[in-house]
Amino acid sequence: MKKIIYLDNAATTYPKPQIVYDQMDYVNRYLAFNAGRGLYKGAKDAEEIIAETRELIAKLVNVNRSEYVILFPSATVALNVIINGLKWDKAFNVYVSPFEHNSVLRPLYKVSKKENIEIKELPFNKETFEWDIDKTKKLFEENKPDCVFITHISNVTGFILPVKEISTLAKQYEAKVILDAAQSMGLINLDLYEVNADFVVFAGHKNLYGPFGVGGFIANPKSFSIEALEPFVVGGTGSDSLNLEMPDSLPQRFEAGSPNIVAIAGLNAALKWISEKKGEMERKERELTQILVRELKDLEIELYLPSDLQNHIGIVSLNLDGYRADEVSYILDRRFNVATRAGFHCAAFVHRFLGTVERGGTVRISVGYFNNEDEIKYLVDCLKKIIAY
């Protein structure tokens, strides 16, 4: 099999650290029991892996109460749980950034058809990507924010949003803040209390370098109360089984069905691997991103970047004159064996913001920890050849 140059790490990081594969294979063969549902040692061992994983996740965002880490099969399910579980019992103003993923926008839109909620976009400058704080203040004054959804890193542009600043303003109105950290957790520093989020949502299989099948949220222990969030996906919990309601305790209240111990064990290994890296992930990805941007800026192509490249990491969206996005991605794969992604990247609003609706979206290049400078340069050479063709 010819080696692929993998530059679609924003879809899912690949490869994972070897220890993730090894641990998953081991747990699959010797420990894939139904955790929390049996008294025997295997089921208890599985339970312990899950408990430790919660602790590792909590620690990563500087939270010391691991029961506030709720595990789901994906970040998508976690966001559905939050968005459907919040009490929309009066008129609500919900603000979203233009960079949100459809795993935020589609559940919100679904809820908006039944409940009295109004979805508004936070203003950002289309040229510089700068957040317009003054316009936001005016908007908040006119329509007090009840709920603000912010993605930490845009999955289309690699733009790091000023989440702390937005959340600080939103908190002046006592708005709930939900941070979608699917692209950021593991990669850049994230302290739940510092960004003052009520919920931080993570995806195991992206920059946490775990596998598919596990994601979740961390609820802010200082602001969360069980009454504030209705369970959404309900079912067997292995506890309190005569009760038709979900148990009152955390994390059981929100986790229904058999836990995916194999995926969780993979995430467990990945989290330990990350914890030893201490900032190396960010340093390396910033470096690769800088090389990529510098080289691309020399080409005659359209780039969708923030002005301040300090607020940018890992992902570059681009378009080539005379090509649709998917054509470029197709040529990169078939002719040059480079995996990228083309299209709208499951983000409905950002293409109006970027002006890329008519182009069929963008070609997205996304780097990961296991990429190197040679691969970046190879990609740039390929793009040069396509342009020269």
Place this chain on the structure above:
Amino acid sequence: MKKIIYLDNAATTYPKPQIVYDQMDYVNRYLAFNAGRGLYKGAKDAEEIIAETRELIAKLVNVNRSEYVILFPSATVALNVIINGLKWDKAFNVYVSPFEHNSVLRPLYKVSKKENIEIKELPFNKETFEWDIDKTKKLFEENKPDCVFITHISNVTGFILPVKEISTLAKQYEAKVILDAAQSMGLINLDLYEVNADFVVFAGHKNLYGPFGVGGFIANPKSFSIEALEPFVVGGTGSDSLNLEMPDSLPQRFEAGSPNIVAIAGLNAALKWISEKKGEMERKERELTQILVRELKDLEIELYLPSDLQNHIGIVSLNLDGYRADEVSYILDRRFNVATRAGFHCAAFVHRFLGTVERGGTVRISVGYFNNEDEIKYLVDCLKKIIAY
């Protein structure tokens, strides 16, 4: 590590066929891309594994339209999607068997708090487990059934419910029939059209011998329409991304978020393994169950079995005089290294039916394809020792 005698196969089958572990490890290392979201070969290969898995599942229940196979992270999510997605726009009578799992009962109860639905129990004889057809006819005459939930095999008693007979009667009232086949699919014959179900729900990690992380439902192609079921978990689908609604096409309409290709590939291998067995699973498990029941009947213990043992497979619940259920399970594990499960087994209604609420539920012994006669005899010897103690 001392070898465990694993008799908790109703929680999850263990071990799986070697090919399942091997395929998962291979796909994890070489093919864990984001299926359906990239144009490159790896993403396309992942997509093909998923498409083939749908076909294998459809074939197993004699359906030839694989787009009606909707994949979720678990049977629990699949049931939540159905129960929340059905249009409860008028008063509805919902009937459930007393053997239903909490993954049916808890979502139904949750919906019943908001919608005008009335949950009633189908009458079964508490001594023989026989379905009371006459009483049911009377009930159906008084309160026309709109929806009937039937578990195919009880996860507490191993009782095989007369699903075809119940569904035939329910269909005279044009009720929707939802079959929970979590314990049955893969083990006993199941033809979606023969049982006339509108939805058949399956769990990948039980008698299909796949891993955690994948379950789903098969919608009846003859009765299903997209309008009849609202999407429940929504988000990115890798298609139609500018649309805030989920796509209109099947299976995309109901599947949000990155597919768990590793788990699906494991199920794929398991389904191929099963398809070569051609009835051997049922034959072997019936044999082991018969030996187990015969030996247990000689002991002075309480067994919770149907009178007609033709309608029984794989699972035996029991209690020992003078012991709580969890005490027996604990001793079996610690002293004899036998893994069983004690308690209510995530089934809220059946313990009232069996009279086991006060006993703390039951001790559940559940066999799988990889158990053998010696292990059954060893378990029975252990129980004898506990009784004699």
